[in-house]
Amino acid sequence: MSKYYLNYLDELESEAIFILREVWAQFDNPVILFSGGKDSILVTHLAKKAFYPAKIPFPLMHVDTGHNFPETIQFRDDIIKDLGVELIVGSVQESIDEGRVAEERGKNATRNALQITTLLDAIESNKIDCAIGGGRRDEEKARAKERFFSHRDDFGQWDPKNQRPELWNIFNGRHFEGEHFRAFPISNWTEMDVWNYIKRENIAIPSLYFAHEREVVWRQDSWIPNSEFLVLEDHEEIVTKKIRFRTLGDITITGGIESDADTLEKIAEEVSGMRQTERGNRSDDKRSESAMEDRKRQGYF
Amino acid sequence: MLDNNQLLRFTTAGSVDDGKSTLIGRLLYDSKSIFEDQLEAIENTSKKKGHEGVDLALFTDGLRDEREQGITIDVAYRYFTTPKRKFIIADTPGHIQYTRNMVTGASTANAAIILVDARHGVIEQTRRHSFIASLLQIPHVIVCVNKMDLVDFSEEAYNKVINQFEEFSSKMLVRDVRFIPISALLGDNVVNRSENMDWYQGAPLLHTLETMHISSDINKVDARFPVQTVLRPQNDTHRDYRGYAGRVASGILRVGDEVTVMPSGFTSVIKSIDTLDKSLNEAYAPMSVSITLEDDIDISRGDMIVRSNNKPEALQDIEVMLCWLHNDSAKPRAKYSIRHTSNEQKAMIKEVVYKINIETLDRNTENKDLRMNDIAKVKIRTTKPLMIDSYRDNKTTGSIILIDDATNETVAAGMIKY
Structure with a gap:
C-alpha cells in the first residue's frame, strides 16, 4: 500500500488552495493584493492551482507607492500578461495629489503608512469585499494572532481582541455592506517553507531576491539601495556591494543583505542558516514594539 | 528537510x-x-x-x-x-x-x-x-x-x-x-x-x-468530498470541462469509483481527478483537487460527493455537543445559520439537554442558559438535511458552526452525535 499522507509542503499547499476557493465561493468581489514580493507571488501561484483549468477568476491589486524597484513593476506587468487577469492599481501619488494624505517629513520619511489610505480607498471604490494577502503568522507578533478570514469594519479597521473564532476548516466570511475581509491563505507558512516551495515549484521571482551588484548605503543596520528618492546624510557614503533582498517593499525602506546566493538552492540554504528575521531589515517595523499591530489596526496589509 | x-x-x-x-x-x-x-x-x-x-x-x-x-x-x-x-x-x-x-x-x-x-x-x-x-x-x-x-x-x-x-x-x-x-x-x-x-x-x-x-489518525475509510465551487473554464482547451473543486475530507476517491451526490442522490462514476500539475488516479485527505464525473449532473457548492457503497446520514434532527463562543447568550428557540462543510442552512436549537460543569465535569440539567464558554449537549433542527458523520469518525463532516444572522458573528461550534 502506498503512503496515504501528505508531506508538509503539500499539506500547506492544499490548505491554501482550500482557503482561496472558500474566498471565491463566499465573496462577490475578491482581489489578490499583489506587491511583487515573494509572498504575493506565491499566493498568485497557489490561486492558479486552485482554479485550474480555469484562470484566476478575480483581479490582482497593486498599491503603488511610486517608490518602487523598477524590477518589481516589470515583473508585475509580465505576470499579469501571463495570467490574463485584470490589474487594479491604487496609487499613493494620486492620494497625495488629491490631498487625501500628506508625505511624511524627516530623514526616515517613507510612504509606508500612506499606503493604508490608498489601499482602503481602492477597496472602497472598487467595491472589493475580500482582499487576499500574503501575510504569514510567523512574520511578526501581531500577525501570529491573525485569522485566515479576518474581518475589517466599515472604516477598514482590525479589532484584534474581537476576532471571529475559526474552528476546524469552517470559515465565516459573512459581512455587512461596506465591511470587508482580508484573507491569508499562507498564514501557516514560514519564510523557510516559502523558499522551499518556491524552489520545489521553480516559481519565477524578481531578480532582486538573487545576489547582485548594487549601489547601496549603510543605514539602520542594513544596505539601503541608492535611488532617486534617497537623501544622503553627511556621514553616509554610497558604495557598491553584492547584495540581495529578503523581502521587497518600498525602495526607500527595504534593506538588502550581503550575499552570494544567486540561485534558489543557495537562497534556501542561506535562509536556513539565518539568525535574523526577514523583517529585521525593514525600517517600518523598527519604529516601536507594536508598530505592526498599530498599522494593522488601521487597515494595513 | x-x-x-x-x-x-x-x-x-x-x-x-x-x-x-x-x-x-x-x-x-x-x-x-x-x-x-x-x-x-x-x-x-x-x-x-x-x-x-x-x-x-x-x-x-x-x-x-x-x-x-x-x-x-x-x-x-x-x-x-x-x-x-x-x-x-x-x-x-x-x-x-x-x-x-x-x-x-x-x-x-x-x-x-x-x-x-x-x-x-x-x-x-x-x-x-x-x-x-x-x-x-x-x-x-x-x-x-x-x-x-x-x-x-x-x-x-x-x-x-x-x-x-x-x-x-x-x-x-x-x-x-x-x-x-x-x-x-x-x-x-x-x-x-x-x-x-x-x-x-x-x-x-x-x-x-x-x-x-x-x-x-486520518479517516481513510469513508470517502467524503464536499464541493466548494464548480470550475467551468470555457476556454479553448477545456471547452466542456466541469470540475467540482474541493478538499477530500476523508477516505480515498479513485478514478472509476461509483459515486453518489448528496443530497440529490444522483449517481455517476469519477472520470478524472485533476490538479494543475497532473491528473491523478486517486485522491485522499486532505488533498485539494478538481473532480469530473462521467455524467452531466447538477452539482453545486454544499453538495457532497461520496462513494455509493458508503454514505453519510442525511439528517435534519441532530444531537450536538456545543461550545458557546459569543458574548451574546443563546436565545431560546432562536434561528441561526448553520455551517457544515461547504453547506449552509438555517437551524434552531430545539432543546438544551444538559450543560457540562467544566470544573466538576458534572451534568447540569437545571440551568440551561447557554452563555459564553458553556459546553452543552443540544438538539438542533435544520431546515434541510445535513450529510453528517459522527464527529468521532470524521471531524470534517462531524462538525458545525452557528452564525447569528443579525450580527454575522460565529456564536457556537459543535460536534455532531456526540
Missing part, C-alpha cells in the same frame, strides 16, 4: 504560572527557531522588567494588551521546524474564561500538551484541559509533568501525578496518553534528555513530537 516530512499541529493550554510560555520558548529556543533580533527584543524587555537572564516566556506575548497584562488572551500560532517535522503550535490561554479559545486551538490539533505542576499535581485546570482534549477528540495527549527541578527530580512525585491523572482520565476518550517529566525552565527532557532523571526511560518531549505516528 526530507520530502516525506509531515506537519504536526499541537495545542498547549496554560495560565501564567504553570510554565506554558516557558515551555514553548524553550522548544523554540533549543530548536533554534528564535532569531537574534527577536532574542534581542526579549533581552531588552527582560532587563526593563528587572528579570534575571532572558525570560523565554516573553517570546510568546503578542498583542500590546497582552504584553501589558502579562497574559495570553487569544490563540496565537507559533512555528518551528526540525529536520524531522514541521510544527504548528496553537498557543491558548488556560483560564476558564478562555474555554472557547482552547476549544478553537484544539479543533485542528493532532496532539495536545497538558502541563501539570509537579508540586501541585492534578488540579481543576488539568481536568478541564484534558476534558477539552477529549471533547475535541485530539488523538494524542502528552502530559508534561513540569517543574521537576522544584521537587528534586523525584520519581515518586512524578508517579504520583501519573496515578492522579489516570484515575480521573479513565472516563475520557483519549486514545493515546503519554507522560514526560520535564523542567521547561532548565530544559530537562524538553529538547535534550535530562541528566537529572536517570529513572525516566522514555524520550524527551521534542523527540516524542517528532516520531509520534499521526498518519493513521
Whole structure:
C-alpha cells in the first residue's frame, strides 16, 4: 500500500488552495493584493492551482507607492500578461495629489503608512469585499494572532481582541455592506517553507531576491539601495556591494543583505542558516514594539 | 528537510504560572527557531522588567494588551521546524474564561500538551484541559509533568501525578496518553534528555513530537468530498470541462469509483481527478483537487460527493455537543445559520439537554442558559438535511458552526452525535 499522507509542503499547499476557493465561493468581489514580493507571488501561484483549468477568476491589486524597484513593476506587468487577469492599481501619488494624505517629513520619511489610505480607498471604490494577502503568522507578533478570514469594519479597521473564532476548516466570511475581509491563505507558512516551495515549484521571482551588484548605503543596520528618492546624510557614503533582498517593499525602506546566493538552492540554504528575521531589515517595523499591530489596526496589509 | 516530512499541529493550554510560555520558548529556543533580533527584543524587555537572564516566556506575548497584562488572551500560532517535522503550535490561554479559545486551538490539533505542576499535581485546570482534549477528540495527549527541578527530580512525585491523572482520565476518550517529566525552565527532557532523571526511560518531549505516528489518525475509510465551487473554464482547451473543486475530507476517491451526490442522490462514476500539475488516479485527505464525473449532473457548492457503497446520514434532527463562543447568550428557540462543510442552512436549537460543569465535569440539567464558554449537549433542527458523520469518525463532516444572522458573528461550534 502506498503512503496515504501528505508531506508538509503539500499539506500547506492544499490548505491554501482550500482557503482561496472558500474566498471565491463566499465573496462577490475578491482581489489578490499583489506587491511583487515573494509572498504575493506565491499566493498568485497557489490561486492558479486552485482554479485550474480555469484562470484566476478575480483581479490582482497593486498599491503603488511610486517608490518602487523598477524590477518589481516589470515583473508585475509580465505576470499579469501571463495570467490574463485584470490589474487594479491604487496609487499613493494620486492620494497625495488629491490631498487625501500628506508625505511624511524627516530623514526616515517613507510612504509606508500612506499606503493604508490608498489601499482602503481602492477597496472602497472598487467595491472589493475580500482582499487576499500574503501575510504569514510567523512574520511578526501581531500577525501570529491573525485569522485566515479576518474581518475589517466599515472604516477598514482590525479589532484584534474581537476576532471571529475559526474552528476546524469552517470559515465565516459573512459581512455587512461596506465591511470587508482580508484573507491569508499562507498564514501557516514560514519564510523557510516559502523558499522551499518556491524552489520545489521553480516559481519565477524578481531578480532582486538573487545576489547582485548594487549601489547601496549603510543605514539602520542594513544596505539601503541608492535611488532617486534617497537623501544622503553627511556621514553616509554610497558604495557598491553584492547584495540581495529578503523581502521587497518600498525602495526607500527595504534593506538588502550581503550575499552570494544567486540561485534558489543557495537562497534556501542561506535562509536556513539565518539568525535574523526577514523583517529585521525593514525600517517600518523598527519604529516601536507594536508598530505592526498599530498599522494593522488601521487597515494595513 | 526530507520530502516525506509531515506537519504536526499541537495545542498547549496554560495560565501564567504553570510554565506554558516557558515551555514553548524553550522548544523554540533549543530548536533554534528564535532569531537574534527577536532574542534581542526579549533581552531588552527582560532587563526593563528587572528579570534575571532572558525570560523565554516573553517570546510568546503578542498583542500590546497582552504584553501589558502579562497574559495570553487569544490563540496565537507559533512555528518551528526540525529536520524531522514541521510544527504548528496553537498557543491558548488556560483560564476558564478562555474555554472557547482552547476549544478553537484544539479543533485542528493532532496532539495536545497538558502541563501539570509537579508540586501541585492534578488540579481543576488539568481536568478541564484534558476534558477539552477529549471533547475535541485530539488523538494524542502528552502530559508534561513540569517543574521537576522544584521537587528534586523525584520519581515518586512524578508517579504520583501519573496515578492522579489516570484515575480521573479513565472516563475520557483519549486514545493515546503519554507522560514526560520535564523542567521547561532548565530544559530537562524538553529538547535534550535530562541528566537529572536517570529513572525516566522514555524520550524527551521534542523527540516524542517528532516520531509520534499521526498518519493513521486520518479517516481513510469513508470517502467524503464536499464541493466548494464548480470550475467551468470555457476556454479553448477545456471547452466542456466541469470540475467540482474541493478538499477530500476523508477516505480515498479513485478514478472509476461509483459515486453518489448528496443530497440529490444522483449517481455517476469519477472520470478524472485533476490538479494543475497532473491528473491523478486517486485522491485522499486532505488533498485539494478538481473532480469530473462521467455524467452531466447538477452539482453545486454544499453538495457532497461520496462513494455509493458508503454514505453519510442525511439528517435534519441532530444531537450536538456545543461550545458557546459569543458574548451574546443563546436565545431560546432562536434561528441561526448553520455551517457544515461547504453547506449552509438555517437551524434552531430545539432543546438544551444538559450543560457540562467544566470544573466538576458534572451534568447540569437545571440551568440551561447557554452563555459564553458553556459546553452543552443540544438538539438542533435544520431546515434541510445535513450529510453528517459522527464527529468521532470524521471531524470534517462531524462538525458545525452557528452564525447569528443579525450580527454575522460565529456564536457556537459543535460536534455532531456526540
